[in-house]
Amino acid sequence: MLLRRSLLIASMLSLLLPLAGRALAETPIKVVATTGMIADAARQVGGELVEVRALMGPGVDPHSYRQTRTDIVAMTRADLVLWHGLYLEAQMEDFFHDLARKRNVVAVADGLPRNLLRGHDSYQDKFDPHVWMSPDLWKLVVEQVQAALTDTRPEAAEIFAANAARHLSDLDALATYARQSMAQVPPDNRVLLTAHDAFGYFGDSLDIEVLGIQGISTESEAGLNRISALVDLLVERRITAVFVESSVSDRNMRALVEGAAARGHEVQIGGELYSDAMGADGTYEGTYIGMIDHNVTVIAGALGADVPERGMSGKLSAGF
CATH class of the missing domain: 3.40.50.1980 (Nitrogenase molybdenum iron protein domain)
Structure with missing residues (x-):
């Protein structure tokens, strides 16, 4: 009797989880990310539950980028704004700190352990922001994106966790290819x-x-x-x-x-x-x-x- 009840519950969950995912996808989280790399991480982790816009497209230099009027409108209407931090978007830092008082804003690289970061060549108290150049470091940023999405929509935590696990495995394969090639x-x-x-x-x-x-x-x-x-x-x-x-x-x-x-x-x-x-x-x-x-x-x-x-x-x- 107990076994039959457990099988029935498992069967019901297998039917309900996809339905829950589709229901959540009907109202996707509107995410605005500064760089393409962060936008890609949000898409990988968020899957169908996110609608992501990147402010900076191919060939755009984030060090000198300034927000446009269109950018400001998009960010103030977003459910979640993701920026890099570590002084990458140097011309936008004041804007993000101000926006964070009113909106859901996360600097996804600012929380990385300082012992893993390189010092900045021009600013004693800042760090090299180009952490995406190491897949192993970028995994830590992906985890920050996962946490930000989970905080924004807790009921989708399991979906975000599964998507993040798959992507992190792909990043491990990328890191292995890099090591083998450069060796x-x-x-x-x-x-x-x-x-x-x-x-x-x-x-x-x-x-x-x-x-x-x-x-x-x-x-x-x-x-x-x-x-x-x-x-x-x-x-x-x-x-x-x-x-x-x-x-x-x-x-x-x-x-x-x-x-x-x-x-x-x-x-x-x-x-x-x-x-x-x-x-x-x-x-x-x-x-x-x-x-x-x-x-x-x-x-x-x-x-x-x-x-x-x-x-x-x-x-x-x-x-x-």
């Missing part, structure tokens, strides 16, 4: 030179020396002395590949290549990387996993590793 790069080639210092966490986690023409913020200036010093480094260490970024002008990088050429050393542009923004909406590279898959595959391939042309799961755009 193939020869010791003398393990230097990543990009437009600005956005890849520090990438380098720390994968034992790659990282150099940027500009500092952690694209608002910092790259002087002639910096360009000259990096040309010297390229020539002296026989570095053959440097990388441009989708959200930063390639002007300084072209100057490096030309400076090295003038001294008889050929340097190639190894490819374009996604640093502060993801790829085009609707593409694989327009997801967090696709963004990092692209970066790992492009960097490792240009520096001498034997990597699959279309990335870890064959989804990268042809001719990346």
Whole structure:
């Protein structure tokens, strides 16, 4: 009798849970996120229960972005506003602190353990915000997004937990691919030179020396002395590949290549990387996993590793 009752209850739950999920989806949580990376995390965890808008699209630099009138309207009408913090959205910080007094606003990276963060090159009391460059660190941000969604809609906690668990497993696979790919790069080639210092966490986690023409913020200036010093480094260490970024002008990088050429050393542009923004909406590279898959595959391939042309799961755009 007890067994029959337990089976009946289990059967009823199996019917009711999908119905409950559909009922919740009829009134999705309206989420506004600053960056594409945060928006992707909200979609992965929220699934059908969220309606997500990203303020900053492909190629947009979050360091210098200022909210528009349309952005302000969207955020004041949202059920949940997610921003990065760690001084990434430097021009918007005051606005978010003010908005948080009236609306549901969460800085998803501000709560990361300080011992896991790199110091900022310009501000003694701040940290490098580019934590998405390490899938292991990004998992902690995904968990913060899960907590924010759960606080906003507690009755969907189990759904958010299941979605987050699946996504975190995918991030583990991404981290494994990154480690295996970068491990193939020869010791003398393990230097990543990009437009600005956005890849520090990438380098720390994968034992790659990282150099940027500009500092952690694209608002910092790259002087002639910096360009000259990096040309010297390229020539002296026989570095053959440097990388441009989708959200930063390639002007300084072209100057490096030309400076090295003038001294008889050929340097190639190894490819374009996604640093502060993801790829085009609707593409694989327009997801967090696709963004990092692209970066790992492009960097490792240009520096001498034997990597699959279309990335870890064959989804990268042809001719990346």
